[in-house]
Amino acid sequence: xxxxxxxxxxxxxxxxxxxxxxxxxxxxxxxxxxxxxxxxxxxxxxxxxxxxxxxxxxxxxxxxxxxxxxxxxxxxxxxxxxxxxxxxxxxxxxxxxxxxxxxxxxxxxxxxxxxxxxxxxxxxxxxxxxxxxxxxxxxxxxxxxxxxxxxxxxxxxxxxxxxxxxxxxxxxxxxxxxxxxxxxxxxxxxxxxxxxxxxxxxxxxxxxxxxxxxxxxxxxxxxxxxxxxxxxxxxxxxxxxxxxx
Ligand code: GLP
Numbered sequence: 001x002x003x004x005x006x007x008x009x010x011x012x013x014x015x016x017x018x019x020x021x022x023x024x025x026x027x028x029x030x031x032x033x034x035x036x037x038x039x040x041x042x043x044x045x046x047x048x049x050x051x052x053x054x055x056x057x058x059x060x061x062x063x064x065x066x067x068x069x070x071x072x073x074x075x076x077x078x079x080x081x082x083x084x085x086x087x088x089x090x091x092x093x094x095x096x097x098x099x100x101x102x103x104x105x106x107x108x109x110x111x112x113x114x115x116x117x118x119x120x121x122x123x124x125x126x127x128x129x130x131x132x133x134x135x136x137x138x139x140x141x142x143x144x145x146x147x148x149x150x151x152x153x154x155x156x157x158x159x160x161x162x163x164x165x166x167x168x169x170x171x172x173x174x175x176x177x178x179x180x181x182x183x184x185x186x187x188x189x190x191x192x193x194x195x196x197x198x199x200x201x202x203x204x205x206x207x208x209x210x211x212x213x214x215x216x217x218x219x220x221x222x223x224x225x226x227x228x229x230x231x232x233x234x235x236x237x238x239x240x241x242x243x244x245x
Contacts, residue, residue, distance in 0.1 A: 003229035004214040009199040012216050013042025016197055021056050022245050023129045024048050028060045033130030035066050036080045039197050048091040058094040062124050066141035069177035072104040092188040102181035114153040130191035134198050137161045138206040141184035151184030
């Protein structure tokens with residue numbers, strides 16, 4: 001595991017984009033695991049810019065998103081379907097048939113639906129590169145604290161903290177989703193590579209506990225081993241630079 005500490009959000013986003021773009025260029029049929037939230041927005045902007053400059057082609061890529069709120073249709077402005085369309089898919093040449101995001105409108109047979117999502121990831125050969133943000137309470141996707149390391153895609157009740165964090169985005173309390181469909185920690189860990197991004201002081205506690213990834217100085221604030229991580233990064237640049245490409 002490599003910890004990359006960058007000066008600020010812009011640098012985190014640029015470095016993440018460099019890694020994702022490199023992965024897409026070296027495997028045009030890449031299967032990407034994608035995340036929502038404010039953290040990967042800068043990464044998506046950078047990828048869009050590279051695509052517009054003619055430097056990045058997604059025409060053969062496939063994606064699986066981490067999660068979706070239960071009860072929100074794709075056109076709902078707070079849904080992750082909407083987010084992904086607005087902030088990424090409508091700006092690049094990702095074939096819509098290759099995009100997979102859990103369906104927030106299902107209302108029964110949840111386990112069966114989630115098993116199919118898992119099956120679909122497997123059928124595509126698994127996730128090559130998974131992008132992750134991290135919630136204030138350390139959740140990834142919607143795997144709230146206490147989620148099992150072996151967990152798979154499933155319906156998950158959101159923690160009070162997460163529901164609180166989301167409240168401001170909805171016009172009334174009854175609309176705020178209480179559950180989500182999320183890939184599990186086990187699903188995420190099956191990915192060949194994981195890129196966890198964090199930025200800002202509000203993430204420092206979660207990062208210190210969950211650690212590692214590409215983070216900015218603020219999110220790295222509570223790490224006790226910062227000098228060692230820098231040293232590891234320098235050695236990696238010298239001896240195994242391919243791990244950073
Ligand atoms: C949501 C998403 C997570 C994301 C988290 C943090 O809960 N399900 O995948 O990492 O928010 O969001 P932000 O990046 O906006 O801090």
